Amino acid sequence: MTMSGKxxxxxxxxxxxxxxxxxxxxxxxxxxxxxxxxxxAHQFKHHRVFETEREAVLDGLHEGLVWIERKMAHSILCSGEG
Known part of the structure; x- marks a missing residue:
């Protein structure tokens, strides 16, 4: 069983x-x-390999939250936007 978070x-x-x-x-x-x-919606893989599941899920959630923060601040434009 693998770990996940939302x-x-x-x-x-x-x-x-x-x-x-x-x-x-x-x-x-x-x-x-x-x-x-x-x-x-956007999907991507984290660029690192982690030693533990806990590190992987926490850093993955952090990367996703940073992505959302930039998207909502309009510093990321996606295809069809702008």
């Missing part, structure tokens, strides 16, 4: 799922953000 608010959510790999654990991150007109 944090959310009314218009955004961040999920992190840990997967075992040789040498440790990786983390897959999914971010979702919605506004009045549309819903946006």
């Amino acid at each position: 944090v959310s608010d009314s218009d955004w959510a961040v999920s992190a799922r840990v997967d075992p790999v040789p040498g440790g654990f990786t983390c897959a991150i999914e971010v979702e953000h919605s506004d009045e007109t549309r819903k946006f």
Whole structure:
């Protein structure tokens, strides 16, 4: 069984799922953000391999939250925006 975590608010959510790999654990991150007109979702893998599942899921959630913060501040524009 792998570890996972999720944090959310009314218009955004961040999920992190840990997967075992040789040498440790990786983390897959999914971010979702919605506004009045549309819903946006993005998935990515964390760039590191972690020694423990706990480290992987916590850092994955942190990376997702940073991504959401930048998206909501409009410092990240995605295809079809702007």
